[in-house]
Amino acid sequence: MTKKIIQSKPIFGIEEREALNSYMEQGGWITEFQKTAELEDMITRYTGAKHCFMVNNGTVSLTLSALACGISAGDEVIIPNYTMVATPNSIELIGAKPIFVDVDRETLCIDFDQLKSKYTSKTKAVMLVSANGRHSKSINEIRKFCTEKEIFLIEDAAQSLGSFYPNGKHIGTVGDVGSFSFSPAKIISTGQGGAVVTNNSEIAKKVKYLKDFGRSKGGNDIHEYIGYNFKFTDIQAVIGIEQMKKLDDRIISKKNIYTMYSSLLPNNSNFKIIYNDINYTAPWFIELIAEKRDELMKYLEKNHIGTRPMYPPINKQKAYNETTSLPVSEMIGTKGLWLPSSVDLNEESIQYVVDKIAKFYQ
Numbered sequence: 001m002t003k004k005i006i007q008s009k010p011i012f013g014i015e016e017r018e019a020l021n022s023y024m025e026q027g028g029w030i031t032e033f034q035k036t037a038e039l040e041d042m043i044t045r046y047t048g049a050k051h052c053f054m055v056n057n058g059t060v061s062l063t064l065s066a067l068a069c070g071i072s073a074g075d076e077v078i079i080p081n082y083t084m085v086a087t088p089n090s091i092e093l094i095g096a097k098p099i100f101v102d103v104d105r106e107t108l109c110i111d112f113d114q115l116k117s118k119y120t121s122k123t124k125a126v127m128l129v130s131a132n133g134r135h136s137k138s139i140n141e142i143r144k145f146c147t148e149k150e151i152f153l154i155e156d157a158a159q160s161l162g163s164f165y166p167n168g169k170h171i172g173t174v175g176d177v178g179s180f181s182f183s184p185a186k187i188i189s190t191g192q193g194g195a196v197v198t199n200n201s202e203i204a205k206k207v208k209y210l211k212d213f214g215r216s217k218g219g220n221d222i223h224e225y226i227g228y229n230f231k232f233t234d235i236q237a238v239i240g241i242e243q244m245k246k247l248d249d250r251i252i253s254k255k256n257i258y259t260m261y262s263s264l265l266p267n268n269s270n271f272k273i274i275y276n277d278i279n280y281t282a283p284w285f286i287e288l289i290a291e292k293r294d295e296l297m298k299y300l301e302k303n304h305i306g307t308r309p310m311y312p313p314i315n316k317q318k319a320y321n322e323t324t325s326l327p328v329s330e331m332i333g334t335k336g337l338w339l340p341s342s343v344d345l346n347e348e349s350i351q352y353v354v355d356k357i358a359k360f361y362q
């Protein structure tokens with residue numbers, strides 16, 4: 001096999017091209033308007049959330065969620081130490097302080113006991129990250145804890161469109177507010193893009209104002225609040241609408257890819273695939289915890305297989321530079337890698353990847 005198997009890539013087809021052509025022929029204004037509203041409707045219907053607002057990206061949607069919850073400079077937000085750096089950065093932007101806690105070894109989601117131990121009078125929110133579509137085993141206790149302490153639960157569901165809680169609620173809709181990303185590596189993409197979802201009409205109202213200069217409706221210059229410009233574009237929405245139509249098929253592909261890798265790569269002393277329950281989740285990426293991770297990645301690269309290291313522990317990144325030791329996220333940072341996981345990955349390619357991994361450990 002000489003053509004490289006890429007770790008992940010966005011997939012757009014003729015449907016997106018034709019929809020864009022027809023939109024341009026109609027003389028759209030490109031900026032956020034009816035197509036964005038149509039995409040927001042599709043997302044509310046799909047997730048079951050009452051409100052959805054499209055924004056520039058999944059980082060801005062977290063910042064906006066935090067702002068709508070009233071989080072401001074000096075407030076503390078509890079965040080898992082295994083996540084994409086956008087999660088803590090989104091609140092750093094408004095001067096709030098991320099408090100990192102370790103994650104559970106099985107789900108890679110926040111550890112509830114450690115979360116509780118970090119609560120202080122300055123805590124204003126918990127940002128729950130659903131790693132690869134999974135949810136915290138303690139989700140009910142976390143929800144209860146946040147309600148009792150009168151703090152907000154913000155769900156960073158960037159990796160989780162198409163994944164659900166066992167009770168049928170979509171990931172991102174159990175918190176006070178949830179956030180999705182449509183960056184190129186996600187199950188569907190608009191190039192850049194994010195969505196805020198909520199069932200809380202007060203939060204929804206604030207998000208609406210905050211994302212559009214604090215004005216009550218488009219086009220006027222009457223500003224009741226301080227707001228910003230976090231608007232989407234209809235040209236991206238046209239793509240998003242076509243991508244949403246493909247979501248069900250992509251969920252099936254993601255589940256099939258996970259099932260195939262898992263059956264061909266049973267856990268052993270050299271590696272293990274992190275478990276996803278595909279009854280509820282559409283695994284975003286295939287996560288391998290591997291001995292000799294860096295050598296394995298180099299070996300696969302030489303054999304035209306793209307992989308990517310899983311996120312390093314955030315607290316040890318130079319940007320945060322903390323000394324606390326959080327062992328599970330540190331372990332993932334040294335042993336975790338993502339295998340090729342694009343929705344168009346075929347059986348032959350998966351078999352090739354699996355054979356090369358077996359060969360490496362022989």
Ligand SMILES: Cc1ncc(COP(=O)(O)O)c(C=O)c1O
Binds near residue numbers: 059084086181183194
């Ligand atoms: C958990 C998590 N949060 C936030 C983001 C940021 O999303 P975006 O790249 O759309 O800003 C990502 C992106 O991969 C993510 O995985």
